[in-house]
Amino acid sequence: MCGRFAMDKDTDDLIQEFVASGGDFRDWRPSYNIAPTDRVPVVREWEHDGTITREVDAATWGLKPAWSTGGNRPAPINARIETVATNGMFRTAFDSRRCIVPMTGYYEWESLPDGKQPHFIHGGGLLAAAGLYAARKEPDDSWSHSMTIITREARDASGEIHDRMPAFLERNVWDEWLRPGKLTDPNHLLDLLDRTSSAVAAHIESYPVSRRVNSVRVPDAERQDPALIRPLV
Numbered sequence: 001m002c003g004r005f006a007m008d009k010d011t012d013d014l015i016q017e018f019v020a021s022g023g024d025f026r027d028w029r030p031s032y033n034i035a036p037t038d039r040v041p042v043v044r045e046w047e048h049d050g051t052i053t054r055e056v057d058a059a060t061w062g063l064k065p066a067w068s069t070g071g072n073r074p075a076p077i078n079a080r081i082e083t084v085a086t087n088g089m090f091r092t093a094f095d096s097r098r099c100i101v102p103m104t105g106y107y108e109w110e111s112l113p114d115g116k117q118p119h120f121i122h123g124g125g126l127l128a129a130a131g132l133y134a135a136r137k138e139p140d141d142s143w144s145h146s147m148t149i150i151t152r153e154a155r156d157a158s159g160e161i162h163d164r165m166p167a168f169l170e171r172n173v174w175d176e177w178l179r180p181g182k183l184t185d186p187n188h189l190l191d192l193l194d195r196t197s198s199a200v201a202a203h204i205e206s207y208p209v210s211r212r213v214n215s216v217r218v219p220d221a222e223r224q225d226p227a228l229i230r231p232l233v
Helices: 011-017 091-096 171-178 186-201
Strands: 005-007 031-034 039-048 051-061 078-080 098-112 115-137 143-153 164-166 205-208
Touching (some): 011 039, 011 051, 039 115, 039 143, 039 171, 091 115, 098 143, 098 164, 098 171, 115 171, 115 186, 171 186
Parallel strands (some): 051 143
Antiparallel strands (some): 005 031, 039 051, 039 098, 115 205, 143 164
16 A cells, blocks of 8 residues: 655646646645645646646545545545446546646555564655545635545565555656546556556665654654655665
8 A cells, every 4th residue: 555655846846847737735845754634736637618727736635525425434545456447436536537646755664573664665756646536615615635546566666565556657648647538448547557557666666764754743844854765774
């Protein structure tokens, strides 16, 4: 699974990287210890009157579809590639609300006799994780977004530590993945996601990092410390 990740770019960097027209997540600050329920940047496309707009928006990590009501409803942080097109929680979002979740890398934990040792898993640059999002209209008529990250069986360095990994996208499939509108062939997109995530996984590596990552109950200044992703010496 993917239960914690890092993202060291600011909003303007993401707008440039993903050729987005803009975004309203101007209070985002790079974080090296992002946890479920945090608000993070996502890249999405939406269509209005025949015009498609690509933006960097804020989304809460943990998918809350518009039909899901009540505080105790599940808000899954991951969606399995094996069932994402058929599971009722994710089917609608996979059909028409796909997004990219930018990340510098993510964490997995190794169980050792003296406790859990975090490992940082990365690709040497910005990674584009395949995600799904949901839009919900709030009582004040504003819109909020939530998201989940698609995972697959591990084919990267995390396979020694954990059996799942995020499904990452190569640059040449970003446009197709983000394209709004209902799918005509879900299996085509699933095959594409399998191929592109396997290709990215071949270039991913890992190394152990500080156990400070094990806690997110710390001030924002601590979570914004780049030393969290430095290799242990």
